[in-house]
Amino acid sequence: MAAGLRPGLALASGKADALLLSCMDYRLIDATGRYMTHHGLRNKYDHVVLAGASLGAITEKYPDWNRTFWDHLALAIELHAIHRVMVLDHRDCGAYKLILGEDFSKDPKKETEAHAAQLKRLEELIKGKYEKLEVELLLMNLAGKVEHISDHSRSVHT
Numbered sequence: 001m002a003a004g005l006r007p008g009l010a011l012a013s014g015k016a017d018a019l020l021l022s023c024m025d026y027r028l029i030d031a032t033g034r035y036m037t038h039h040g041l042r043n044k045y046d047h048v049v050l051a052g053a054s055l056g057a058i059t060e061k062y063p064d065w066n067r068t069f070w071d072h073l074a075l076a077i078e079l080h081a082i083h084r085v086m087v088l089d090h091r092d093c094g095a096y097k098l099i100l101g102e103d104f105s106k107d108p109k110k111e112t113e114a115h116a117a118q119l120k121r122l123e124e125l126i127k128g129k130y131e132k133l134e135v136e137l138l139l140m141n142l143a144g145k146v147e148h149i150s151d152h153s154r155s156v157h158t
Contacts, residue, residue: 016080018045018136019073022088023053023095031144032088045086046076052095054087054118054137058125059099070129077130084134085126089115091141115139116149 018041022032036045050056050065057069076082092105096114104111119137126135137149 014080016044016046016076016082017041018084018086019048019076019082020045020086020088021048021050021053021057021069023056023090023093024049024051025090025093027142028090028140028144031140034144035088035140035146046072046080046082048072052093052099052118053089054115054122055089055093055096055099057087058118058122061099073126073130077133082133084136086136086138087119087122088138088140088146089119091115091139112139112147112149119149 020032020036020041022028033042036042048069050069052059056062056065058066073085091108091111093115097103097105100114102114104114116137116139119139123135123137126133139147139149141147
C-alpha cells in the first residue's frame with residue numbers, strides 16, 4: 001500500500017476501470033484519447049505519462065521514473081480500485097532512440113520486437129507485484145492504429 005493511504009479509501013473516492021501508461025509524444029495525445037473513448041473508457045481511467053511508456057517505467061537510466069510509475073499504480077489501486085493496466089507504447093519513439101541508442105523505426109519488425117520486449121518485461125513486473133491486475137500491452141503507430149502485443153498473436157485496432 002502506498003504511504004499514507006488507508007484501506008477502504010477506494011470506495012470513498014470512486015472507481016476507474018484502468019490505469020493507462022502512455023508516452024509523452026505530442027503527436028499522439030489526440031489519438032490516445034480517441035482510442036480510449038472508442039473502447040468505452042472516456043473518463044474511466046487514470047493516466048500516467050512517461051517518455052517511452054513501458055521503457056520509461058523500467059529503464060535504469062531514469063530511476064525516478066520507475067518510482068513515479070509504481071507510486072501512481074499503487075495510488076490508482078487504492079484510490080480508484082483499478083483492475084487493469086494498459087501500457088501504450090508507440091512507433092517512432094524518441095525515448096527508445098535515446099535510451100536504447102538505436103533507431104528501431106527503420107525496421108518495423110525489429111521495432112515491434114523492441115517494444116514487445118519492454119512491454120512484456122513491465123507486464124512481468126506488474127504481475128509479480130499485483131497478480132490480480134489485468135495487463136494490456138499496446139503499440140500505436142503514428143496514424144493512431146493500435147496493435148495488441150501478446151505471446152500468441154498481434155491484432156490491430158483503431
